[in-house]
Amino acid sequence: MTAKYLSQPIKRLEDKYLLTGNARYVDDIEVPGVLHAAFLRSDYAHAKINKIDVSEARKRPGVVAVFTAEDFGDFWKPGPLQVPPPTAIAGSKFNARTIVPIAKDKIRYSGEALAVVIAESRYIAEDAFDDIIVDVEPLPAVIDLEKAWEDTSVRVHDDLPSNMAALVSQEVGNYEEAKKNADVVVSKRMLVEHVAGAAMENRGFVAKWDEQDQQMTIWANTQSPLTVRGSVARNLGLAESQVRVITPYIGGGFGPKVMTSLSDDVLIPWIARKLNRPIKWMEDRRENFLATTSERDQVHHCEIALKKDGTILGFKDVFYHNTGAYDSYGMTVPLNTQTHTISNYRVPNFYTEIRMVFTNTMVVTPVRGAGRSEGVFVMERMIDFAAKKLGMDPTELRLKNLLTAEEMPHKTGIIGQDFVANVLDSGDYLDNYQKCLKAVDYEKFRKEIQPKARKEGKRLGIGVVAFTEGTAVGPYEGCKVTISTNGKVTMATGYSTQGQGHQTVFAQIIADQLNVKVEDVKVITGDTGSFAWGAGTFASRGATLVGTASYLAAQKVRAKIFATASKAFGVPEDEIELGEGFVFVKGKPENKITLGDLAIKANPMRGVVEPGVEPGLEATAYYGPPHGATGSGALAVIVSVDPETYKVKIERFVMVDDCGTIINPLILDGQIDGGVSMGIGNTLYEKMVYDENGQMLTASFMDYLMPQATDMPKKIEIIHQHNKSPLNPLGIKGIGEAGAIPPGPAICQALEDAFSEIPLEILESNLNPSIIYDYVKKARNS
Amino acid sequence: MSQTFPISVTVNGKVYNREVEPRLLLSDFLRHDLGLIGTHVGCEHGICGACTILFDGEPVRSCLIFAVQANGHEIRTVESLGTPDHLHPLQQSFKDKHALQCGFCTPGFLMTLVPFLEEHPNPSEDEIREAIDGNICRCTGYEKIVEAVEDAAAKLSQAK
């Protein structure tokens, strides 16, 4: 059976609704009688609460209720740990301090909710903020990571002896021993700085309680509807079947919408039931910056030890990771950093230590890249610094140490975010890098293009880096595929969608197995009423896990088609053929049964059935991998720098990416393009900044700069590699985050190359022309 | 202070008579009072462009106009361009070139681009990128949007 749709550039089935204003997002959900919520948020980053007086606010016309922590009584409690602690890692220390739904007794970050106003309109709810009197005693704010670790005089959590949230170290081999044999050792301190997911759609939540049916219906743009369902059920003492969570169209996820224990997730359903009125909350952009999670913010102390021929003997990385005021999401981000540091390379001795610290900032959880970007950044930078010390071209040093296909699968010895030992399942990292060098014409650049530019006084530089992207982690996902009596196919999965084209890619896989038209397959994502098992959309796992589950479920349905047809025609199964939407006996196509009619036959309304036969042409399948599949690639970037203003322009951008089997090349390239724009954005435009008092200075698009069309290179050149993953039948690896990971270190390498006559050394990830100016000045003076 | 004003606004060719509070933003009016959900709200500071609509034929930010100011004027939103079964050529190009992913920014891009293509039927890539600099997309990296505009420009000029 040839695949008609797999790997084809099928145009997306969902687009015609999105393009014409016919797609409902959460703020478009209208429920009769709805009331609007608004959260009064703290201006202080760290303060003791004396009293929050909402009595005047309650009197305002149009205000229906105002709640503070006290009003929730016993319902108020710290939320669940959304990710288990790292007990799988020997010697790990972890202090769970999970996020609270609304501040009680103490404020721990600027933007923390202090009160929630329920009113007839959002406008009136915000008016009520002026009526609320907040009496607090400000405390010094804990912001600097290294200082937070050392200084115990001011603690984010007073019941702990310090601000240590976790201490986790892992080692492969013995770094200190290996270092003794090194010819060259390079040590650097580097920063990987704070960025926001900043999806174009902010968070939103609508809850409707039906008192008569005792049913809670929720519409939310969450990446984890099943987790929301579970936690709402638990919080309210309901059975899961009493809670239905529906994800409408979602305007981008990128990570922060996977947090399911924020104020909205916890409080809105309770309020809806308490007031017996539907409640809608729509976050605004300022709140999204302040009170939705964001990521990166690490300080690394790295050391690399090499022989003079460039062989890497060992790598050491002690890093401080900011978890923010709470650590509900466990260690996912820094564990990703640990598994993505040496991941491209042959490094027999590796010591990595996470010093996770509480600060008075909003909580850190994954944003596209999710800790991987940080690991790749520091490794690629250290290789560049080592190359300079060795007098080697940075590409030479990489070519010497990159892992090859023969070395796969490769056990790295590091436990990752899925709590199993990380295994690099497939890929040829050396080949990725070599192809990248060839595609960008590295030789020509070095021998002709760059020297010519130099003569003309132009600053042109090249950077070529390697990266891995761990994807497709467990635990599992599933789906149910059903052929309806009208012959069309429906697939339902608990997985949710934020623009990745799930309605199309899963339909492609299923259509191939069932021999139907792809447009006749309807995919329902993220409605717990349709499918109620799964974990959530994160870690680039949809294509692999849901894709595989779709394949397996469709195969089961295919088997049922043949079994049912065999009975219907009274012939053995091997005499049945499956045409496009119908079955027939080989050689007798004129006598066919449509799939719709076959579905009716498969569900008899009278009579008896054989034991073990399930009704209908329907099947459910689950897929959970033994460990994640790792995508990989390389990126070459050529930049030009205005020698007077230090503005950076990306002249060429060539990426090699290996995600195994490609389901839909259009959607694949779109995912890469989007990740790239975030990676470039993070490096040259975006930076989330808190001042020393914990005030966020970048809580709007005026100060948090998002990449625009003219900031991007003209063409993102992509070369695909196809090393299939051995872990799943279709050979798929994830791709969602790949684009975001390598641009930072590639641009840094290229900038240093553009100024190669001076010892330019970039030690931080988020740049702007003024920062580059400072680095150049420092290098010139040294 | 909760005085309301009667307004008469023509939206996508249809006249609506409503009473509005002066502070009601045009974006909220279109979306919630008229149920035209195609226009989206991303920032309410006039930067992201998701709320872009045509006001007397000109692309503007509906989050920076009060509904009361639309009295007597003509508004066009994305719903005026096409339907799922009859896409506007620009919408078709967006679909063909995979120029949208989550779709949230898309109506704002379309309403910026429709008048742009009328004024620049044969735009260069640089002109296209500059024209869409006032619309932020977090999903696509803009490349396929540019391809879609080039595709639509070619189609539309052939049709003439």
Add this chain to the structure above:
Amino acid sequence: MKPVNFDYYAPTSVEEALDTLAELGYNGKVLAGGQSLIAAMNFRMARPGALVDLNNIPELSYIKPTPEGGLAIGTMTRVYAVEHSPEVAKRFPLLPEVAKFIAHPQIRRRGTFGGAIAHADPAGQLPSISMVMNMKCLIKGKGKEDRWVDAPDLIIGPFMTVIEPDEMLAEVVINPLPARTGARYEQVSRQNGGYAQAAVASIVTLDEKDNCKDVRMILMGVGELPILSTKASEILVGNKPTKEAIEAVAEEAAASEIDPATDLHGTAEYRRSITRVLIVRSLTEAFARAEKGG
């Protein structure tokens, strides 16, 4: 965020607008394009008690030649209209040149020429340009004589002008520039449409001997308010605008005339450094244009 409530007035004539402003006094604020004001109101940073909307007064929107050969621009003329007006381009090419840097076209379609100047944002291009072009501003108030204020005297502080609460800026007049005049705007911003980290606009006139007869240069984004340079005239007037002379202006102006700040997007030192660069670029091109005939 949603704005606070306000009383709303939509006068249909200038007279009616002035009557309303007089009644409201300090409680009233003019609503012109709204691109700055409504954004500030959405953040609840601006909370005017009453808005007097000028958008229903068509007679405030015009671009008319003056008897002297300049242009009179009505306060409600959209920035986009000024940017694309052939009358403006013919006489004052600096204006369309600058306009392209102001935010994005969607903002310029709605934002107004007079509104931008009256808003007096120190980071705004139009208030600075009004100063370097020495525009004349017509201020009207109920029961008051029309008064004309030179643009450099209009703006007295960040977001502060001499316009009283019961007054409005009704018109801006730009007088014609002499022959052999050239102008050039240069800026550095982090992105297209973003605020300038530093910007320079210069207008220069050459005499028959190709010496500099006049130079007006304004430096933006590098002080509390835009700075009209005195060094430029000191060094250049009466002399040939050589490369060395221009560089001397850049050195001295950047060293002594400006007081840039350090913020999220750049250090004071960086701003000083790019100011030097922009002065050279701006003056060089302005003089080249003056030579070609403006």
